[in-house]
Amino acid sequence: xxxxxxxxxxxxxxxxxxxxxxxxxxxxxxxxxxxxxxxxxxxxxxxxxxxxxxxxxxxxxxxxxxxxxxxxxxxxxxxxxxxxxxxxxxxxxxxxxxxxxxxxxxxxxxxxxxxxxxxxxxxxxxxxxxxxxxxxxxxxxxxxxxxxxxxxxxxxxxxxxxxxxxxxxxxxxxxxxxxxxxxxxxxxxxxxxxxxxxxxxxx
Amino acid sequence: xxxxxxxxxxxxxxxxxxxxxxxxxxxxxxxxxxxxxxxxxxxxxxxxxxxxxxxxxxxxxxxxxxxxxxxxxxxxxxxxxxxxxxxxxxxxxxxxxxxxxxxxxxxxxxxxxxxxxxxxxxxxxxxxxxxxxxxxxxxxxxxxxxxxxxxxxxxxxxxxxxxxxxxxxxxxxxxxxxxxxxxxxxxxxxxxxxxxxxxxxxxxxxxxxxxxxxxxxxxxxxxxxxxxxxxxxxxxxxxxxxxxxxxxxxxxxxxxxxxxxxxxxxxxxxxxxxxxxxxxxx
Numbered sequence: 001x002x003x004x005x006x007x008x009x010x011x012x013x014x015x016x017x018x019x020x021x022x023x024x025x026x027x028x029x030x031x032x033x034x035x036x037x038x039x040x041x042x043x044x045x046x047x048x049x050x051x052x053x054x055x056x057x058x059x060x061x062x063x064x065x066x067x068x069x070x071x072x073x074x075x076x077x078x079x080x081x082x083x084x085x086x087x088x089x090x091x092x093x094x095x096x097x098x099x100x101x102x103x104x105x106x107x108x109x110x111x112x113x114x115x116x117x118x119x120x121x122x123x124x125x126x127x128x129x130x131x132x133x134x135x136x137x138x139x140x141x142x143x144x145x146x147x148x149x150x151x152x153x154x155x156x157x158x159x160x161x162x163x164x165x166x167x168x169x170x171x172x173x174x175x176x177x178x179x180x181x182x183x184x185x186x187x188x189x190x191x192x193x194x195x196x197x198x199x200x201x202x203x
Numbered sequence: 204x205x206x207x208x209x210x211x212x213x214x215x216x217x218x219x220x221x222x223x224x225x226x227x228x229x230x231x232x233x234x235x236x237x238x239x240x241x242x243x244x245x246x247x248x249x250x251x252x253x254x255x256x257x258x259x260x261x262x263x264x265x266x267x268x269x270x271x272x273x274x275x276x277x278x279x280x281x282x283x284x285x286x287x288x289x290x291x292x293x294x295x296x297x298x299x300x301x302x303x304x305x306x307x308x309x310x311x312x313x314x315x316x317x318x319x320x321x322x323x324x325x326x327x328x329x330x331x332x333x334x335x336x337x338x339x340x341x342x343x344x345x346x347x348x349x350x351x352x353x354x355x356x357x358x359x360x361x362x363x364x365x366x367x368x369x370x371x372x373x374x375x376x377x378x379x380x381x382x383x384x385x386x387x388x389x390x391x392x393x394x395x396x397x398x399x400x401x402x403x404x405x406x407x408x409x410x411x412x413x414x415x416x417x418x419x420x421x422x423x424x425x426x427x428x429x430x431x432x433x434x435x436x437x438x439x440x441x442x443x444x445x446x447x448x449x450x451x452x453x454x455x456x457x458x459x460x461x462x463x464x465x466x467x468x469x470x471x472x473x474x475x476x477x478x479x480x481x482x483x484x485x
Contacts, residue, residue, distance in 0.1 A: 001460040003345055003452065003474045010473050011280065013346050016422075017444075017479035018283050022304035023232065023335070024483055025328075029320040031226055031268050031308035104398070124421065 079111065079120055080127065088112045089178045093169035095119050095129040110169060112178050114186070119167070129167070133183055135160040138193045140200045141172055158196045226268030226308045227254070227261075227317045230289045231477070232325070233297035234336050235260050241292055246271060246285045251292075254318060256325035259332060262293045262300075263321070268310035290477050299340050301332060302477040335482050342417060343475035345445045345455065349408055350437040353397065355467035360396050367392060405441055408462055415454040418446040420480050437469060444480035 004010060081087070093110030096103065106128050108121035118130035138158035143151055153172035157165045169175050183190070228246065236258040241251040249264035273279055286305055294300045309324070311317040325332070361367050367389065374385045413419060422442040447455055456472065463470040 001456040001463060001470065001472055003456065003472045005473060005475070010346075011284075013473045013476075014287055015283060017344075017476060018286060018305045020304070021479040021483055022307075023301045025229075025303075025307065025309075025324060029309050029312065029315075029317075029324070031270060031310045 079109070080125075081113070082115060085113045085115050088114060088182055089175065091169050091171065091175065093119060093167055093175070095168075096166040097128065105168065110167065110175070112175065112182060114182060117179065129165060131157065131159055131165070133179070133186060133188060136179070136183070136188075137191045138196045139176055139179065139190060140197060141176055142200055156196075156200050158191075158193060164196075164199075224265045224267060225311045225317060226266050227263040227321060228266045228271075229303050229307045229309060229321070230262040230264075230286060231293055231300040231302045232332055233260050233262060233293050233301075234258065234299045235297045241289070241296070244285070244289055244292060246282050251289055254321050256322045257329065259325050259329070260297075261321050261325060262289065263309075266308065268308060268317070270306050270308065287477075294477050299336050300477055301335055301339070301482045302479050304479075339446065339478045339481055341450075342446050342448050342478060343452070344478040344480055345416075345447055345452065345472065345474035346476065347412065347441075347443045347445055347455075347459065348471040349404075349440045349462060350469040350471070351401075351404070351440055352467045352469075353436065353438050356400065357393055357397060359467065360393060360400065364392075364396060367396070401440055408441060409443075411458050411462070412443065412445065412455065415451055415458055416445040416447045418481060420444040422480075446478060446481045447475075449475070 079087075089110075089112040091110050092107065094105040094107040097106045106119075106121070108119045108126075108128055110119050111117070114133075116130055116132045117136070119128040120126070121128050136157055137160055140156045140158075142154050142156060144154050145151055152168055155167045155169070155172045155176055157167065159165060167175070180190075228249075230245075230251070233253070235253070236255045237253060237260065238255050239253050241253070241262070243250050245251040245264040246266075249266070251262060251264050253260040254263055271282060273282075283305060290300060290302045309317050309320050311320065315323075361371065370385060370389045370392070374382050374389070377385055409419070420443065422444055424439040424442050445455065452475065459470045459472050462468055
């Protein structure tokens with residue numbers, strides 16, 4: 001099979017690369033519009049109309065965020081911790097991702113720190129799930145039949161924005177205990193939420 | 204009352220005067236210390252040339268220090284193609300290039316010209332740039348997208364999966380209402396089997412491709428068709444960027460040929476591209 005590179009048939013492939021990729025310069029001498037560095041975003045801005053994007057505030061804080069992201073990505077495969085953050089517990093785990101094309105369990109290293117709970121995928125250096133501890137409102141552990149027909153413990157988290165996250169680890173009870181203890185130290189409390197309990201039980 | 208001893212400054216005109224050709228549009232960095240002109244091959248026919256520092260050079264053209272933007276998609280497409288053509292010309296001429304994305308413009312400052320700023324950047328980022336150059340030397344990027352025909356795959360699964368076969372058999376003897384329930388169950392089961400199969404295919408193809416490439420980036424899959432291939436619905440299973448030794452692209456082609464021959468599977472193989480996907484970060 002021979003590769004093709006006809007400019008007509010492969011324009012999309014070219015756009016993908018020229019828009020989102022290429023060498024990133026971390027310097028203050030890059031031309032920018034209202035603090036947005038013109039790397040990658042610009043062609044899309046040209047297509048979408050820069051004014052519209054700015055008007056709706058899509059790119060507020062873009063500059064600092066994208067630079068911070070770039071700085072973070074220069075370090076190879078290091079767990080992305082916030083300054084001063086301390087890891088309390090680390091274990092293999094997975095998270096039920098309902099946002100992609102498939103609903104799927106995605107796995108990585110689950111980290112409980114003194115600030116947040118997050119699931120990090122090392123190979124792609126991707127945060128699959130995270131929440132600040134302050135935003136956890138409720139926790140329920142439930143034994144469920146997995147599609148491999150084994151029984152596993154699923155930890156349901158009720159988050160502040162009413163989102164429910166599902167996490168799975170080999171030792172869910174240890175994780176739950178550790179979260180509870182950390183929250184106690186931070187003087188955070190979980191709500192009594194019977195509705196959440198019922199919802200999970202009936203699921 | 205405040206600051207009334209300071210004169211008022213009107214900045215508008217000053218900014219306008221400064222912006223004319225006070226920027227340098229950057230196409231790529233090449234491994235050559237030569238100062239050469241590449242001709243009028245830039246965006247809108249701009250004169251393209253190299254700005255060397257040590258044994259590296261930036262490929263640029265002069266422009267105002269403001270972004271290229273246009274509401275006309277055709278104009279934007281023309282720019283993108285021109286950007287790519289310049290990077291390729293430099294690639295051919297110098298051997299190794301680190302391509303930049305569209306619309307990266309370096310500006311001048313009060314006391315520094317844009318040239319100085321570029322040279323400073325090459326100097327300060329030298330080790331990092333050289334390391335990236337070493338990684339991609341003699342290599343090119345190829346795009347690999349693998350699709351399947353979901354209807355064909357579903358039929359295949361329905362033919363071989365015992366549980367599904369039994370359900371299909373059961374439905375025939377059920378009342379209309381029950382048949383509906385069974386159909387629902389069947390659809391769910393099929394969906395699950397498809398997802399599982401997609402996962403297995405991904406792992407299998409990935410492993411086979413990995414053997415003949417230096418590095419793989421897994422890109423997001425897209426919900427677009429594979430181009431002008433008729434009316435069949437095709438679903439993208441995987442979207443990869445592969446960094447491949449120029450000598451080894453044939454091997455990758457052979458592996459993809461085999462995958463493409465599988466019934467219900469289609470491969471799109473594009474390139475060679477300058478290694479846009481492998482220069483971005485550390």
